[in-house]
Amino acid sequence: MIAELGHFSLALAFALALLQAGISLWGAAKRDVTLMSVAGPMALAGFGFVAFAFFCLVAVYVQSDFSVASVYANSHSAQPLLYKVTGVWGNHEGSMLLWVLVLAIFSALVALFSGNLPMRLRANVLGVEGAIAAVFLLFILTTSNPFLRLDPPPVEGRELNPILQDIGLAIHPPLLYLGYVGFSISFAFAIAALIEGRIDAAWARWVRPWALVAWIFLTLGIAMGSYWAYYELGWGGYWFWDPVENASLMPWLAGTALLHSAVVMEKRDALKIWTVLLAILTFSLSLLGTFLVRSGVLTSVHTFANDPARGVFILAILTLFVGGSFTLFAWRATELKPGGLFAPISREGALVLNNLFLSAAAATVLTGTLYPLALEAITGAKISVGAPFFNRTAGPLFLCLLILMPAGPLLAWKRGDLAGVAQRLVVAAAISFAVAALSLWLVQGGPLLAAIGLFIALYAIAGALVEFADRTALFREPLAASLSRVVGLPRSAFGTTLAHLGIGLALLGIVAEAGWSEERIVALKAGDQVSIGQFDLQFKGVIPRQGPNWRDLVGRFEVRKGGVVVATMEPAKRTYLANGQSTTEAGIETFGFGQLYASLGDPTADGAVSARIYWKPLVTLIWLGGVVMAIGGACSISDRRLRIGAPQPARRSTLPAPAE
Amino acid sequence: MRRFIFASIAALSLVSAAFAVEPDEVLPDPALEARARALSKTLRCMVCQNQSIDDSNAPLARDLRLLLRERIKAGESDDQVRDFLVSRYGEFVLLEPRLNEHTFILWALPALGLVIGGIALLLALRRGKGTAANPLSAEEKRRLQRLLEGSDVKKM
Numbered sequence: 156m157i158a159e160l161g162h163f164s165l166a167l168a169f170a171l172a173l174l175q176a177g178i179s180l181w182g183a184a185k186r187d188v189t190l191m192s193v194a195g196p197m198a199l200a201g202f203g204f205v206a207f208a209f210f211c212l213v214a215v216y217v218q219s220d221f222s223v224a225s226v227y228a229n230s231h232s233a234q235p236l237l238y239k240v241t242g243v244w245g246n247h248e249g250s251m252l253l254w255v256l257v258l259a260i261f262s263a264l265v266a267l268f269s270g271n272l273p274m275r276l277r278a279n280v281l282g283v284e285g286a287i288a289a290v291f292l293l294f295i296l297t298t299s300n301p302f303l304r305l306d307p308p309p310v311e312g313r314e315l316n317p318i319l320q321d322i323g324l325a326i327h328p329p330l331l332y333l334g335y336v337g338f339s340i341s342f343a344f345a346i347a348a349l350i351e352g353r354i355d356a357a358w359a360r361w362v363r364p365w366a367l368v369a370w371i372f373l374t375l376g377i378a379m380g381s382y383w384a385y386y387e388l389g390w391g392g393y394w395f396w397d398p399v400e401n402a403s404l405m406p407w408l409a410g411t412a413l414l415h416s417a418v419v420m421e422k423r424d425a426l427k428i429w430t431v432l433l434a435i436l437t438f439s440l441s442l443l444g445t446f447l448v449r450s451g452v453l454t455s456v457h458t459f460a461n462d463p464a465r466g467v468f469i470l471a472i473l474t475l476f477v478g479g480s481f482t483l484f485a486w487r488a489t490e491l492k493p494g495g496l497f498a499p500i501s502r503e504g505a506l507v508l509n510n511l512f513l514s515a516a517a518a519t520v521l522t523g524t525l526y527p528l529a530l531e532a533i534t535g536a537k538i539s540v541g542a543p544f545f546n547r548t549a550g551p552l553f554l555c556l557l558i559l560m561p562a563g564p565l566l567a568w569k570r571g572d573l574a575g576v577a578q579r580l581v582v583a584a585a586i587s588f589a590v591a592a593l594s595l596w597l598v599q600g601g602p603l604l605a606a607i608g609l610f611i612a613l614y615a616i617a618g619a620l621v622e623f624a625d626r627t628a629l630f631r632e633p634l635a636a637s638l639s640r641v642v643g644l645p646r647s648a649f650g651t652t653l654a655h656l657g658i659g660l661a662l663l664g665i666v667a668e669a670g671w672s673e674e675r676i677v678a679l680k681a682g683d684q685v686s687i688g689q690f691d692l693q694f695k696g697v698i699p700r701q702g703p704n705w706r707d708l709v710g711r712f713e714v715r716k717g718g719v720v721v722a723t724m725e726p727a728k729r730t731y732l733a734n735g736q737s738t739t740e741a742g743i744e745t746f747g748f749g750q751l752y753a754s755l756g757d758p759t760a761d762g763a764v765s766a767r768i769y770w771k772p773l774v775t776l777i778w779l780g781g782v783v784m785a786i787g788g789a790c791s792i793s794d795r796r797l798r799i800g801a802p803q804p805a806r807r808s809t810l811p812a813p814a815e
Numbered sequence: 816m817r818r819f820i821f822a823s824i825a826a827l828s829l830v831s832a833a834f835a836v837e838p839d840e841v842l843p844d845p846a847l848e849a850r851a852r853a854l855s856k857t858l859r860c861m862v863c864q865n866q867s868i869d870d871s872n873a874p875l876a877r878d879l880r881l882l883l884r885e886r887i888k889a890g891e892s893d894d895q896v897r898d899f900l901v902s903r904y905g906e907f908v909l910l911e912p913r914l915n916e917h918t919f920i921l922w923a924l925p926a927l928g929l930v931i932g933g934i935a936l937l938l939a940l941r942r943g944k945g946t947a948a949n950p951l952s953a954e955e956k957r958r959l960q961r962l963l964e965g966s967d968v969k970k971m
Contacts, residue, residue, distance in 0.1 A: 271962075272960075355951075355955065355958075355959065356959065357958070357959060357962040362964070390870055392870065395865065395866075395870075396865075397864075397865045398865065499940060507936060511929065511932045511933065511936060512929075512934060513929040514928070515925060515929045515932060518924065518925070518928045519924065519925040519928065522920075522921060522924045522925075525920065526918075526920075526921045530917055530918075534917065536906070536917050537864075537905060537906070537907040538906045538907060538909070538917065538918060539859045539906075539907055539908070539909060539910050539912065540910075540911075540912060540921065541857075541859060541865060541867065541910030541911065542856075542867070542914065543856070543857045543910050543911035544910065544911045544921075548922075548925045549925070552925060552929075618872060676836055676837070676838050676841055677838055678838040678839070724865065724894045756837070759837075759838070759839070765837055765838050767836075
């Protein structure tokens with residue numbers, strides 16, 4: 156019964172979304188106030204129906220109702236409650252429903268907080284959101300119904316994939332979807348601007364906080380996913396340049412470019428057309444990501460939706476939205492009047508350069524990801540494009556970007572003084588260079604590339620701090636004056652500093668992990684010693700342990716530093732009882748920013764057990780950097796002039812300006 | 816949404832779980848072993864999805880790891896080992912595709928993207944120089960004013 160209610164609710168949500176799209180867009184075109192005013196309530200009602208459907212799906216999962224096919228395939232009665240709930244989106248059907256739920260949440264938020272938006276813009280935005288929701292709901296209802304029943308109902312379920320039985324599944328997909336789908340709002344605003352043929356700084360002011368929200372979630376989602384892979388997969392890697400990972404990196408790159416170009420548009424009324432294009436591109440890349448992951452086009456075991464019907468449907472969605480929006484862009488973009496002028500050496504110029512590098516990086520990742528598919532389709536030749544390719548091509552682009560980054564915020568708007576900026580950065584550069592050179596000398600025979608990377612990372616960090624010191628006149632004025640400047644600084648300024656600091660920290664972590672990690676691959680018997688970094692590990696042997704739905708073989712290590720026991724690590728090999736699959740549970744101990752990482756292999760013939768032990772200095776900075784970036788984004792959003800729902804004169808009852 | 820797809824596959828390959836690079840594979844000479852590790856990071860495990868033979872625990876990956884260590888011990892250069900593997904498994908085995916008529920565009924694109932983008936930018940800048948900024952209409956100014964009211968815009 157619950158499943159049927161959910162199904163019915165989804166169907167209603169589809170009908171409602173269709174109406175929301177049709178009525179809002181038609182009303183906006185006809186400037187009919189009554190029709191346009193329907194958009195908001197419909198978006199809220201649509202959210203209600205989707206949320207109810209999602210709730211129903213959660214309910215059948217929690218009840219372990221195995222007569223529902225999706226529950227049978229992805230749950231088990233002995234599974235802990237948390238994984239019964241997260242199992243809802245640990246599969247194709249449920250994750251698509253989550254996608255639509257997030258979309259409905261964003262639509263409802265726009266409806267709630269857009270009271271002061273010009274009515275036509277609002278109606279068009281909600282209309283586009285409705286259209287996206289309608290198409291995805293149709294996709295779910297026709298090809299991926301999560302409420303499908305089984306007859307006769309099985310007694311027991313097949314259990315959620317063991318690797319997914321982790322807190323990571325509770326956090327990572329929702330964060331990632333909040334990011335992906337969040338960019339649908341800037342997309343909807345872009346389409347609305349193109350339909351109306353007008354765009355102004357107020358538009359950018361509206362788009363930027365929404366893009367920022369999406370960007371924050373996507374940043375956290377990617378960082379979280381990376382850490383999950385790091386601790387779950389058992390070989391200490393955190394980024395594999397896998398197509399599915401690239402699928403989330405591309406919208407992040409385009410979205411980062413969008414945030415920066417929206418700043419220029421808001422402050423200086425320039426780069427309008429480019430900002431609109433980026434908004435379209437970013438969401439298109441989000442859709443492409445969904446397509447890549449869902450359609451099975453990667454011809455890989457990786458993609459678990461190998462149903463061609465779904466693939467074709469998603470390709471149709473992609474063609475509709477991407478093709479449609481680009482056609483609209485080509486047709487209407489000339490209507491948008493170009494604005495503010497600036498000299499090449501200026502804050503605007505720096506942000507344009509940032510956009511150039513970010514776009515080139517996104518294009519590189521896109522090409523690398525799709526090239527093997529295209530080549531095989533056209534010539535039949537099979538090649539691989541993997542991590543070494545991306546490191547060699549996208550890597551330098553990122554490094555260039557980071558070298559340029561500190562200069563940007565120091566340049567003045569309109570016309571900047573490059574010599575003055577260089578003067579302010581020279582100390583940062585000198586210190587970074589000295590430290591990097593010192594590291595090369597200390598780690599004799601260490602890789603030169605690591606020293607270069609270290610220089611760039613430190614320079615980016617120091618540059619962000621110099622910019623902050625510059626704003627607050629630190630060292631130039633008495634401390635008290637500087638402090639009062641800190642208080643008076645707009646929060647978006649903190650946002651810039653933190654975000655730039657975060658990316659520098661992440662690079663520092665990446666460089667340290669790549670350049671100065673230590674690794675031991677050993678076969679151990681109880682009592683054996685391994686030393687790594689400054690630590691001595693003693694292997695205490697293997698003991699069994701029983702969990703609710705798994706059995707562990709735990710290896711115990713006693714960790715000593717300078718003769719003193721500082722930790723015990725218990726990496727394990729876990730076997731899930733329902734299906735006999737096994738996973739590695741790494742043992743991880745954090746010391747400062749570094750981590751000691753141990754994972755257990757199989758017993759060898761002579762009674763020993765194989766183990767991999769790593770010392771990874773500064774590795775946590777990779778993810779902490781991401782968190783710092785997200786905090787920077789949050790700071791920027793809390794800035795008064797961007798705060799969503801900040802008091803504004805009411806416009807609800809007034810007609811939109813007819814002059815166009 | 817991507818990580819767990821990825822993870823789920825890794826889980827499948829872990830069923831008969833061994834581990835990538837077993838202790839008994841490691842070469843006694845650290846220099847040769849380092850070369851072997853670096854090389855194996857650039858070679859694809861062909862039965863896995865986008866994993867190098869260094870990361871993979873598939874039996875085929877182990878065979879390849881042992882094979883390339885044999886060849887390195889026998890004194891072959893990295894390129895010789897790569898050539899041998901390509902002759903046996905095709906270009907597909909290389910995670911970093913070699914430059915040839917098939918991969919020319921792939922390798923050229925990042926640089927090309929920068930150059931084309933840069934030229935487009937220069938052209939846009941040059942074009943922008945001549946034209947005056949379009950002033951806002953009176954109505955637009957009023958609307959902007961209304962939107963700006965109540966929030967403090969600091970010049971940054």
